[in-house]
Amino acid sequence: MLVVEDESIVAMDIKHRAEGLGYRVVGMAASGEEAIELARKEKPDLVLMDIVLKGEMDGIQAADVIKEELNIPVVYLTAYSDEKTLNRAKLTGPFGYIIKPFEDRELHSAIEVALYKHKMDSKLQESKERYRALIERSPDYIMLLDSESRIILVNRAFEKLTGLRRDTLKGKRVSILQKKGFISEKTLASLSELKGSEKTFEAEFFDFKGERRFIEVHAASIETATERGLIQVIGHDITDRIEAEKKREELIRERSKAELYGFVVSAVPVFASSIPPQLRNAIIKNFADRFEKNIKPNFQRTMDKLGLSGGADTNRVFMAYIEWLSSFLGNLGIETELRREKARYILEFKTFPWIDEARKNPIFSLIFRAMLMRSFTWTGIRGSVIQTSTLRSRDENMTFEFHLTEK
Numbered sequence: 001m002l003v004v005e006d007e008s009i010v011a012m013d014i015k016h017r018a019e020g021l022g023y024r025v026v027g028m029a030a031s032g033e034e035a036i037e038l039a040r041k042e043k044p045d046l047v048l049m050d051i052v053l054k055g056e057m058d059g060i061q062a063a064d065v066i067k068e069e070l071n072i073p074v075v076y077l078t079a080y081s082d083e084k085t086l087n088r089a090k091l092t093g094p095f096g097y098i099i100k101p102f103e104d105r106e107l108h109s110a111i112e113v114a115l116y117k118h119k120m121d122s123k124l125q126e127s128k129e130r131y132r133a134l135i136e137r138s139p140d141y142i143m144l145l146d147s148e149s150r151i152i153l154v155n156r157a158f159e160k161l162t163g164l165r166r167d168t169l170k171g172k173r174v175s176i177l178q179k180k181g182f183i184s185e186k187t188l189a190s191l192s193e194l195k196g197s198e199k200t201f202e203a204e205f206f207d208f209k210g211e212r213r214f215i216e217v218h219a220a221s222i223e224t225a226t227e228r229g230l231i232q233v234i235g236h237d238i239t240d241r242i243e244a245e246k247k248r249e250e251l252i253r254e255r256s257k258a259e260l261y262g263f264v265v266s267a268v269p270v271f272a273s274s275i276p277p278q279l280r281n282a283i284i285k286n287f288a289d290r291f292e293k294n295i296k297p298n299f300q301r302t303m304d305k306l307g308l309s310g311g312a313d314t315n316r317v318f319m320a321y322i323e324w325l326s327s328f329l330g331n332l333g334i335e336t337e338l339r340r341e342k343a344r345y346i347l348e349f350k351t352f353p354w355i356d357e358a359r360k361n362p363i364f365s366l367i368f369r370a371m372l373m374r375s376f377t378w379t380g381i382r383g384s385v386i387q388t389s390t391l392r393s394r395d396e397n398m399t400f401e402f403h404l405t406e407k
Contacts, residue, residue: 001111002044003028004035004062005077006054014048014077014107021108032057039066046114048098051078051089064092073118075110140236141215147229149174149192158235163208182206190217191233197221202238202305214242249298280366288370292378299324299378314381314404321379322347325372347372349398352391365390365398372400381405 001023005011008030015025026042029035032053039047047066051059063074073095089097095114098106135142135155142155151169159166162182169176178188187203198220205213215235222230302324303309308317322345326336335351354364369387376385382405389399 001025001046001048002035002038002042004030004032004047004049004053004059006030006050006052017104017107018048018111021104021111023111031055032059032062035059035062036065036069039070039072043070044072046095046111046118047072047074048111049074049076051076060088060092063089063094067092071122073114075114140234142235143174143233145174145191145231145233146227149231151176152230161205161207161213187217191219191231203235205235212239213237214239245301252294252298255294284366284370287367288374291371292374295328295375296378299375317379318345318381318402318404321376321381325375343403345402345404346388347400347402352398355391359391362390368398369400376402 001018003011003014003018003025005014005028011028011030015028018025026044027038029038030053032055035047035049035053047063049059049063053059053062059076059078063076066072067074074092075096075098076089076094077098077100078089079100086097095117096110098110135153138155139157141158141161143158144152144154146152151172151174154166154169162169162177162180164180174191175188177183178185183191183203183205187205190199190201190203198218200216200218203215203217205215207213214237216238217233217235219231219233222232224230299321300309303317303320306320308320322338325347326338329336329349333351333353334349337348337350339346339348349368352364357364365387369385372387373385376383384403386401386403387399388401389396391398
């Protein structure tokens, strides 16, 4: 340790008493300037610092330099316990005080407490620095909000995503991201509704170049010893995954579309001839089975993303099914319209690529009836599908009725 005392006799006494307690004294200084020089040279574990020193720099000023520059704990020695002096000393974050005169046990206790506190503080600081480094180096986008949805911090990845410096964002409400066009109102609402909860959801984010990114957001409420209601938001970029899934789904749609076209072309001659109804039904069932094998996985992924695969509300599941079905049929060049009439829903095909052929041959109506009846079973909804128009009349479009039974 280093002893800083401007009275040589007192300094020597402190040195002997400290050594008698088992501590090694690496030096003694009589002024603040000398104390700083010795501390830089010897790097002691602790400094015993008299507050009142001769010269231009007193012990408080010297302790402040030593703490900031060298991170060495300081224990003050003083015969003065007035409030003004103590308040000045507190600002330097001392690790203890010893009021002169003192007993050996007081000196020993003050030194041990200071060394232990400094050790714990150092570990805490190391932990903070590791956590800070982890946040800064993370490829994920990290943001911390306070209880009023104000931004406390963002990491480097978040800065790169938005093109905004963290000091520009700090203290601003998270709504600034929506105002600047980075997120939608829906995403902002999801972030604003997180108090006291934990949530994972997917969101679109437009970076500073205006390019759309798909982000999987995990947000959770956290608490510290001094703050409550903090919200930690971590965004993982899943753009590549989403794009890959879209390409895969597009390939599936194209394959299904090609298969449907191929099936229609091959089946027309069969149906043009007089074949038994049993064979016709077998052909339709074979198509329905292939349709389910190729398309049902896509439907299930869609419902999973919407959180509707676990026995959700019948109307929500049905409307999601209709949206999926309309999208699928749209890829085949078929536009649809849904309307409700009393206790039933009617789905009408407004356009149909094979309209002329369909008016002459029943295969088209049979194929699409099989598609709708089979896909409706995937929803788990109790009810029925009835085809009410087969395109055989020039005045009608193909239509289907859905009758739902509440669970």
